[in-house]
Structures are given as C-alpha cells and as structure tokens.
Amino acid sequence: MKLSDFFATVAPFLEGRATHAEAVKALYGDRSGPEKSAERWAIYGRFAQTHRFEVLDSIYPHLRRTVTSRGGKAAWSGLVAAYFEKHPMRHFELNANGAHLSEFLKGYAEAAGLPAWTPELADFEWWEWLTIIAPNEPEGAIGLRISPTVELRPYAYDFVGWLDAEEAERPEAPEAEESLVLFWRTPAPDFELRRENASPLELRVLKAVSEGLALGDAAAAAGVSRDDLEETFRDLADAGILLGAD
Amino acid sequence: MLESKRRVDWLEVTPENWVNLGGEREHLFRQCAERWPLVSHSVSLSIGGPDPLDGALLTAIEALRQQVGFAWWSDHLCYSTVNGAHLHDLFPLPATEEAVEHVARRVREAQARVDAPFLLENVSFYSHMPGGTLEDSDFVRQVVERAGCGLLLDVNNVYVNALNHGFDARAYIDRMPLASVRELHLAGHTPMDGVIIDTHIGPIPDGVWDLYRYTLQRAGRLIPTLIEWDQEIPPVDGVLDEVDRAREHAQAALGKEALP
Numbered sequence: 427m428k429l430s431d432f433f434a435t436v437a438p439f440l441e442g443r444a445t446h447a448e449a450v451k452a453l454y455g456d457r458s459g460p461e462k463s464a465e466r467w468a469i470y471g472r473f474a475q476t477h478r479f480e481v482l483d484s485i486y487p488h489l490r491r492t493v494t495s496r497g498g499k500a501a502w503s504g505l506v507a508a509y510f511e512k513h514p515m516r517h518f519e520l521n522a523n524g525a526h527l528s529e530f531l532k533g534y535a536e537a538a539g540l541p542a543w544t545p546e547l548a549d550f551e552w553w554e555w556l557t558i559i560a561p562n563e564p565e566g567a568i569g570l571r572i573s574p575t576v577e578l579r580p581y582a583y584d585f586v587g588w589l590d591a592e593e594a595e596r597p598e599a600p601e602a603e604e605s606l607v608l609f610w611r612t613p614a615p616d617f618e619l620r621r622e623n624a625s626p627l628e629l630r631v632l633k634a635v636s637e638g639l640a641l642g643d644a645a646a647a648a649g650v651s652r653d654d655l656e657e658t659f660r661d662l663a664d665a666g667i668l669l670g671a672d
Numbered sequence: 673m674l675e676s677k678r679r680v681d682w683l684e685v686t687p688e689n690w691v692n693l694g695g696e697r698e699h700l701f702r703q704c705a706e707r708w709p710l711v712s713h714s715v716s717l718s719i720g721g722p723d724p725l726d727g728a729l730l731t732a733i734e735a736l737r738q739q740v741g742f743a744w745w746s747d748h749l750c751y752s753t754v755n756g757a758h759l760h761d762l763f764p765l766p767a768t769e770e771a772v773e774h775v776a777r778r779v780r781e782a783q784a785r786v787d788a789p790f791l792l793e794n795v796s797f798y799s800h801m802p803g804g805t806l807e808d809s810d811f812v813r814q815v816v817e818r819a820g821c822g823l824l825l826d827v828n829n830v831y832v833n834a835l836n837h838g839f840d841a842r843a844y845i846d847r848m849p850l851a852s853v854r855e856l857h858l859a860g861h862t863p864m865d866g867v868i869i870d871t872h873i874g875p876i877p878d879g880v881w882d883l884y885r886y887t888l889q890r891a892g893r894l895i896p897t898l899i900e901w902d903q904e905i906p907p908v909d910g911v912l913d914e915v916d917r918a919r920e921h922a923q924a925a926l927g928k929e930a931l932p
Contacts (some may be wrong), residue, residue: 427766427802427803429722429765429766429768429770429771429774430722432766432801432802432803433721433722433751433754436754436763437754438754440754440759440763441754441755441757441759453802455802456801457932462799463798463799463801464799466798466799466836467798467799469798469799469801469867470761470763470798471868472856473759473761474759474760474761477759477760477761488684510822514755514756514757515757515758515759515760516756516757516758517758518687518688518714518716518726518728518729518732518758519688519692519693520688520760523758558695558696559693559694559695559697560694560695560697561692561694561698562694562695562698573693584767600707611695614699615699617695617696617699
C-alpha cells in the first residue's frame with residue numbers, strides 16, 4: 427500500500443467517521459492476521475476521540491452539563507462528533523480547536539432540541555478561556571490604561587447571575603435579560619479570571635479612560651455624580667481592570 | 673518545581689502548551705526559563721504525515737528558541753494529522769522504504785526552519801501497520817541516518833513495544849544508532865486489557881531501569897535523560913525521586929566519574 431493510500435485508509439476511522447470494523451477491513455483486509463494489530467487498532471480510535479472530547483469538556487463544562495441534563499451523554503457525544511466533523515482540529519494548540527462552538531450551535535441547537543441560549547452560553551465560556559490565556563501586558567507600559575485582558579461581551583441572558591448561583595438553587599435556564607459582561611484577569615501574581623455584569627457607571631468610566639476624558643468632564647457630559655464616577659474608578663482600579671491609576 | 677530546592681539539571685517543554693498563551697502560563701514559563709535550561713519537545717509536527725508541515729508551529733518553535741535558546745528540539749517519528757487536521761496523538765507509520773524517504777525529506781525541511789539540532793523520538797505502537805517491510809529498529813535507524821538528525825531514544829517505548837510485540841528489547845537497543853542519541857526518555861506504563869499502554873504514569877518499573885542501564889553501557893557515555901510523568905502526577909518530590917534514581921542508575925552503569 428502506498429503511503430498516500432495508507433493515509434486515505436486510516437483517516438475516516440481516526441476522524442471518527444468509520445467504525446473499527448470498517449477500518450480494520452480497509453486497513454488489513456479480510457485475511458485472518460495479524461489479529462492483534464487489527465484488534466489494537468481500536469486503541470488509536472479511542473485516543474483520537476478522547477482528544478476531541480478533551481477540548482470541549484474542558485472549555486465548556488456548563489454547556490456540557492446543560493446538554494447532558496437534557497439529552498444524556500449521547501446528546502453531548504453527538505454534539506462533539508458533529509462539531510468536529512464541521513470544524514476539524516486545524517490548530518496545534520488543543521484548546522484553540524474549540525473556537526467555533528458558539529457559531530456552530532447557532533445552526534445546531536434548535537434541530538438538536540437544545541435551548542436557544544446555548545450558543546450564547548458557549549460564547550460566554552469561550553471568552554472565559556480567552557481571558558485566562560490573554561497576552562500579558564508588555565513590560566514598561568505606563569500611564570492610566572485599561573487592562574489588555576478586558577473584554578465586554580453583550581448577551582441576551584444573565585449568565586453571570588445564573589452561573590454564580592449555588593448549584594442546588596440554580597434555575598434550569600438563565601433569566602432572559604440583556605447584559606453586558608465585563609471579562610478580565612487580575613494582574614500578576616494572581617492571574618485570576620473575573621467576569622461581572624458591567625454597570626452603567628463602570629461603562630462610563632471605561633469610556634472616559636478609553637477616550638482620555640477627565641472624570642469630571644465625563645460626569646458633566648453624562649449628567650451623573652462625579653463622586654459616583656470616582657468611586658467606581660477606584661473600584662475598577664482595585665479590581666485590576668484599570669492599570670496605572672496610582 | 674519552582675518551590676523545590678532539589679537538583680534539576682534541565683527541563684523539556686511541549687511548546688504547543690506554552691507558546692502564544694499569556695497569564696499564569698507565560699509567568700510560569702518565564703520563571704522556569706530563568707532557572708533551568710529548556711529544550712523543546714513538540715507533539716504536533718506530524719513529521720510523517722500527509723499534510724504540509726505546520727508553518728505556524730515551526731514559526732512558534734523558532735520564536736521560542738530565540739527566546740530561551742534551547743540546545744535542541746525534538747518531535748516524534750509518527751504522523752499526527754490527516755486531511756489537514758490535527759489528531760493530537762501519535763500514530764505509527766508503515767515501516768517501509770517509502771516512509772523512510774518521506775520522513776527524511778520532511779525532517780530536512782523542518783530542520784531548515786528552526787536553528788537548533790533536531791531529534792526524532794521512537795514512538796510506542798500497538799499495531800503493526802500493513803505493508804511494513806522493515807523491522808521497527810531498522811525503520812528508526814534508517815530515518816535517522818538518511819535525515820541526518822539526532823535520535824531521542826525513548827527507553828520506555830522500546831520496553832513497551834518489546835512487551836507488546838514480543839521482541840528482545842536489548843537487541844533493539846543494539847540496533848540503534850547510539851552515536852546519534854542526544855537524549856533519553858524514561859517513563860512508566862500501564863497494562864490495560866492485555867496490552868501495555870505508554871501512559872507516562874510512574875514510577876518507572878524495574879525493567880525500564882534495567883534497559884536504561886544497558887543503553888548507557890552500550891552507548892558508553894552519559895546521555896541527557898528526562899523523566900516523563902504527565903498523568904496522575906504525584907507531589908513533585910515523587911517525580912524528583914525518579915530523577916535521583918536515574919542518576920543512581922547512570923552511575924551504576926557508567927561509574928561515578930561519568931557523572932557531573
């Protein structure tokens with residue numbers, strides 16, 4: 427068997443598109459031996475499948491819980507298989523291959539009987555991961571600035587309130603409520619992931635800092651209390667969202 | 673590791689798990705790079721695969737080399753991609769002349785992209801691929817010789833393969849191009865359903881230590897040795913105990929004067 431034919435033969439099984447029996451027949455034919463090699467070829471199928479699950483299991487634990495609580499393990503397995511059939515792993519960093527799940531769910535969730543909010547939940551969990559690994563700020567940065575790990579994401583559901591609830595008291599679904607979630611990571615040495623629903627005052631302070639406006643001018647322009655903005659400014663600095671505020 | 677005062681001479685890093693990732697990972701990586709010499713041991717190059725080499729990975733490895741200056745870099749004699757997609761595991765090639773030429777050509781291509789010596793590692797395998805015409809030891813040796821690269825000889829892989837396929841592990845070591853070996857790997861393994869799986873779960877079994885001593889005696893020199901323990905990892909002292917044991921076995925094999 428030429429090498430090109432060999433790869434064409436093994437690919438369907440390793441990608442999860444062929445059964446072990448089909449793969450053995452394609453690879454070893456109908457002859458009786460080598461039995462051990464044929465039997466053990468199943469190990470490689472398990473290895474490849476395990477890695478597909480590792481990606482989505484580790485990045486999307488809440489989505490997984492949501493899917494399995496409604497359709498059992500088979501529903502999650504079906505989702506993992508369908509996702510990687512549409513989005514094969516193109517990246518050498520394992521977790522990066524989970525990047526397209528939210529987009530994928532927009533076309534998958536309804537047909538699979540999943541709640542309409544699952545694509546947004548996947549986006550929320552993906553941004554948690556991206557925040558954990560966001561590039562560190564280059565050394566030598568000076569002046570008042572927003573942490574480079576900060577990201578604001580809009581959602582139609584209150585995922586923060588839902589996920590922060592005690593597990594035993596967590597409702598079956600998040601509340602439908604427009605929210606703007608602030609993701610960030612605390613500075614060294616803690617590097618802890620944080621995400622909160624952003625308040626209007628926090629958004630005004632972030633906008634002022636982003637545009638280089640003095641808080642007094644921002645307060646006057648928005649018709650809000652300068653003291654309130656300054657207190658919010660200090661809170662954001664304490665949280666590591668604003669850097670260089672000393 | 674960073675809190676331990678025990679002797680560690682160098683570390684091996686899997687670049688896929690560290691490059692382009694900020695936060696705590698970058699912080700830990702920098703601390704390790706400041707304290708120990710590092711070498712790169714990637715798992716996704718797919719040097720035997722059907723697809724073009726991953727330029728992004730090679731670029732990342734070269735950037736890492738420029739950052740920490742590793743003395744060599746390595747990957748595995750296998751394939752890990754099909755149809756342009758990563759499978760994130762190590763799959764055996766058919767041991768054929770065509771595969772030898774295929775891999776040797778791609779090793780030369782990879783070597784041109786990273787400015788450090790490249791080593792290929794012999795892998796554990798559970799199935800013989802159809803059409804093989806070479807013994808595995810001949811396959812490994814021919815690839816290394818034709819590619820002009822170094823060999824990262826995984827002693828545990830030889831031991832596991834010998835058990836799974838019923839060959840003599842020492843005879844296999846005898847057939848290796850030992851002058852080309854620049855690094856050794858040691859690890860534990862796990863019996864599962866009638867086959868021994870290369871799990872990298874320690875501690876290292878006596879049979880692997882025995883083969884390690886034999887390898888050093890046959891090579892006639894100390895070779896940089898790495899303990900791989902990457903599942904069910906115990907407290908760090910449990911891993912570093914194995915590092916100390918490796919020194920003891922090396923001394924038993926080569927004599928006290930052979931060790932730094």
